[in-house]
Amino acid sequence: MTAFAKTDRNRITRLAKRGHYDRATINHILDEALVCHVGFVEQHQPYVLPINFARLGATIVMHGSKTSRLLTHIAAGHPVCVEVTLVDGLVLARSVFHHSINYRSVVLFGTGHLVEADSDKLAALSAMMEQLIPGRWQAARQPTQQELNATSVVAIPIDHASAKIRRGPPGDDPADAAWPLWAGVLPLQVQALAPVPDTRMPVDVGVPEYLTNYARNKKD
């Protein structure tokens, strides 16, 4: 299945032309994100918490402490909503009214479960690290059995999902075109600064290439 069906849950109603339902578009946005925002309900009260994650096929995986309230809630099979937003730029129009943000967002729905087998937990943990720092998992000291036991991993198969994207220049009214004001887009991106070494590290350990060339924008 290359696209999600439109349902009452995932349908883009406002500015429907910005809506996308194909898996390639949705996956690309998910894979570029550093964190996601998980919505859940406890006693009729909505909560949203940020957490890092990875996509494994059509499933979202997350990890945390055995005592994490969020993971315990997800593992119990309550419905959750996962949202990801990448801000690509500020859209400056002549009119206040037409200012906007260029962004790519995904909203998805599913119910989660605990990942129990050690091999599945390791696959999920590895994917989460690769999502943040490709190349790091192989280099780092692998989890001990005790560390693995202390880590909860949950998986949320994606039941419904949609993406919403705004790109391009401002949509000013033609009557405003002559307004004497700079208009256009200020692109924004996540930028890595110089790595800050841990002070306890021997000085002769080099900075790995996956850090010196770190870029968040994934290539198609």
Next chain:
Amino acid sequence: MTAFAKTDRNRITRLAKRGHYDRATINHILDEALVCHVGFVEQHQPYVLPINFARLGATIVMHGSKTSRLLTHIAAGHPVCVEVTLVDGLVLARSVFHHSINYRSVVLFGTGHLVEADSDKLAALSAMMEQLIPGRWQAARQPTQQELNATSVVAIPIDHASAKIRRGPPGDDPADAAWPLWAGVLPLQVQALAPVPDTRMPVDVGVPEYLTNYARNKKD
């Protein structure tokens, strides 16, 4: 009141030492964010949607179309959760287990209402633009009455809030200190690229200073 009381709703339970309840810390994080993530409940289903916003004192304001499902829901006075996360860096430990993210996040709770008076709507819209692009509101063509009428503005007084912050180097086990691997922090920040002018603009309109010097990190 300079701090929020800890309640069952806003208390940081996991890694409590990372929790902050003072308004200065919370406000600073809110004011640096480009978008927030609003959690709400419809028919027991959690939803999370991204939207831009501003903080006006102890109130969050948002705007959108009169037909926006999110704004209609907020205006009806349902409880909502608003979450904001700033990712400050990737924390690279020697062990897989101690990898982390440096971040500053806020989770707040409240119930919203429609902002009805034109003067209050304009104050909120101006604050939202200043949150994104300080200096822009004054320069742009002001809203017509028709545009103002087409815009819904909602306000959410902050009832409960807390911040969670991780800073600093990795927390490796002492036994791993000699692991022959670079460890430390890769700082990340939101970076503006060269402004992209709208093609319909006369060539002699200069790029305003608030764009050439655009920086997202607000100074204390």
